[in-house]
Amino acid sequence: MPDKDRTIKDFGKQWLRYSDNEGYYGSLELLEDIISPFLKIDELKNCMVAEIGSGTGRIVNMLLASGVQHIVAIEPSDAFEILVRNIRNSEKVTCLKITGDQLPPYGDFDYIFSIGALHHIPDPKQVVGAAFRALRPGGQFLVWLYGKEGNEPYLALINPLRVLTRRLPHLALASLVWLIYHPLNLYIRLCHRFPLPLREYLLSIFDKMSPEKRRLIIYDQLNPAYAKYYKRSEAENLLLNGGFKNIRIHHRHGYSWTVIGTKP
Numbered sequence: 075m076p077d078k079d080r081t082i083k084d085f086g087k088q089w090l091r092y093s094d095n096e097g098y099y100g101s102l103e104l105l106e107d108i109i110s111p112f113l114k115i116d117e118l119k120n121c122m123v124a125e126i127g128s129g130t131g132r133i134v135n136m137l138l139a140s141g142v143q144h145i146v147a148i149e150p151s152d153a154f155e156i157l158v159r160n161i162r163n164s165e166k167v168t169c170l171k172i173t174g175d176q177l178p179p180y181g182d183f184d185y186i187f188s189i190g191a192l193h194h195i196p197d198p199k200q201v202v203g204a205a206f207r208a209l210r211p212g213g214q215f216l217v218w219l220y221g222k223e224g225n226e227p228y229l230a231l232i233n234p235l236r237v238l239t240r241r242l243p244h245l246a247l248a249s250l251v252w253l254i255y256h257p258l259n260l261y262i263r264l265c266h267r268f269p270l271p272l273r274e275y276l277l278s279i280f281d282k283m284s285p286e287k288r289r290l291i292i293y294d295q296l297n298p299a300y301a302k303y304y305k306r307s308e309a310e311n312l313l314l315n316g317g318f319k320n321i322r323i324h325h326r327h328g329y330s331w332t333v334i335g336t337k338p
């Protein structure tokens with residue numbers, strides 16, 4: 075099976091097992107942390123928005139809480155049923171079980187978001203093109219991606235591990251997550267005292283998550299067949315080559331990229 079389809083299948087299985095969005099993981103505070111270098115929550119009020127790769131709908135519910143007028147939520151995996159179930163105000167949401175490249179060219183969105191999805195799509199160009207066509211002129215596409223810069227020691231560990239873990243069945247992977255979970259908590263305690271790799275992310279984000287969501291995040295790192303860690307230039311070019319202008323980029327917590335571009 076091609077990596078694109080395998081990854082969608084992997085997420086379907088993942089979200090059927092980790093289906094809720096409780097606590098900081100599903101909070102408006104976290105959305106603010108992701109978008110705030112470029113957008114204020116207030117600016118989303120009464121806007122037409124879409125999200126590409128909605129998973130269990132945590133970002134969709136955050137956007138609803140921001141006061142948007144309507145959201146189109148796209149999720150191609152078996153998580154679609156969880157997405158529909160989790161949505162808090164279904165009158166304001168249209169859920170589509172399609173891949174990002176199939177987003178119809180509505181042409182009237184003020185904002186399109188893709189949070190943590192494009193780095194799991196082997197050929198994201200088609201998705202960026204679909205987002206471009208679906209925005210109104212002046213509309214903006216905001217993308218959050220894993221970064222290469224800042225993650226080098228982590229990637230040296232995780233990449234060899236992922237060769238095995240991306241093939242593991244759920245029970246074996248969930249057991250491995252427990253094995254990693256306890257030493258990781260210890261590492262976080264050390265981060266409070268020493269400037270260790272990934273300190274900023276672990277203390278600003280991961281430390282605020284519940285134990286269950288910490289284990290989900292570990293699982294999420296090890297499970298999907300395809301995951302790409304973007305260099306700054308690759309992240310910028312993704313939007314630039316899709317026709318977007320006024321591209322701005324932020325190195326979020328030293329481990330990821332938030333990128334935004336405007337449709338001229």
Ligand SMILES: C[S@@+](CC[C@H](N)C(=O)[O-])C[C@H]1O[C@@H](n2cnc3c(N)ncnc32)[C@H](O)[C@@H]1O
Pocket residue numbers: 081082085086126127128129130131132133148149150151153172173174175188189190191194195
């Ligand atoms: C890491 S999850 C992020 C979910 C959500 N945005 C969030 O932050 O909670 C990535 C999601 O992208 C979806 N995805 C994978 N390939 C996709 C594609 N080609 N088009 C749209 N979504 C895709 C997966 O099924 C998965 O639910």
